Amino acid sequence: AQSVSQHNHHVILSEAASLELGCNYSYGGTVNLFWYVQYPGQHLQLLLKYFSGDPLVKGIKGFEAEFIKSKFSFNLRKPSVQWSDTAEYFCAVYMEYGNKLVFGAGTILRVKS
Amino acid sequence: DAGVIQSPRHEVTEMGQEVTLRCKPISGHNSLFWYRQTMMRGLELLIYFNNNVPIDDSGMPEDRFSAKMPNASFSTLKIQPSEPRDSAVYFCASSLRGNLNTEAFFGQGTRLTVV
Numbered sequence: 001a002q003s004v005s006q007h008n009h010h011v012i013l014s015e016a017a018s019l020e021l022g023c024n025y026s027y028g029g030t031v032n033l034f035w036y037v038q039y040p041g042q043h044l045q046l047l048l049k050y051f052s053g054d055p056l057v058k059g060i061k062g063f064e065a066e067f068i069k070s071k072f073s074f075n076l077r078k079p080s081v082q083w084s085d086t087a088e089y090f091c092a093v094y095m096e097y098g099n100k101l102v103f104g105a106g107t108i109l110r111v112k113s
Numbered sequence: 114d115a116g117v118i119q120s121p122r123h124e125v126t127e128m129g130q131e132v133t134l135r136c137k138p139i140s141g142h143n144s145l146f147w148y149r150q151t152m153m154r155g156l157e158l159l160i161y162f163n164n165n166v167p168i169d170d171s172g173m174p175e176d177r178f179s180a181k182m183p184n185a186s187f188s189t190l191k192i193q194p195s196e197p198r199d200s201a202v203y204f205c206a207s208s209l210r211g212n213l214n215t216e217a218f219f220g221q222g223t224r225l226t227v228v
Binding site: 034036043044090092101 | 148158169
């Protein structure tokens with residue numbers, strides 16, 4: 001079945017630490033890729049997206065993600081996290097066949113100040 | 114624009130009661146999505162509409178769930194009768210183009226508790 005896996009459900013980091021959140025999907029066709037963020041008590045907001053072109057995508061607030069097609073991965077990175085990055089992060093993959101947008105289970109990031 | 118507006122923000126109801134969740138999409142957006150978020154299953158797409166027409170309702174769990182979009186500025190998700198396993202956060206989202214591969218703008222969600 002087509003699925004999206006986020007490797008860690010909870011991540012705790014200190015401020016200034018580097019962040020990498022994993023996202024893998026199981027689908028061999030054309031994909032569009034998204035990372036959404038949900039700050040405490042707020043709605044989901046788009047962080048960044050990949051449709052085509054440069055597989056290294058830069059988003060808002062210093063986040064970036066790299067699409068590695070051979071690994072079916074779209075990992076989210078940030079060189080130095082801040083306390084305000086505490087949130088839940090969702091990877092989402094649009095799979096062309098079947099016209100499906102599938103979300104991962106989410107990763108809760110807590111940044112200690 | 115105020116964004117996607119959902120009401121109520123919180124709903125607590127007894128098992129067997131009817132529950133209606135409401136959504137106002139962003140003006141000018143022609144696609145609307147209903148999602149359910151639970152710890153066990155994450156974010157699941159229940160149904161989506163293009164130009165007020167339901168396109169894919171394969172995610173609707175069972176006949177107790179129904180959704181309508183009578184006009185471009187309003188949609189409802191109804192559960193009748195409600196059950197404790199329906200407890201979740203229900204999100205509405207809208208987008209400008211009629212497809213799932215475009216950016217969706219989410220509302221703040223309705224937290225439903227069925228006791």
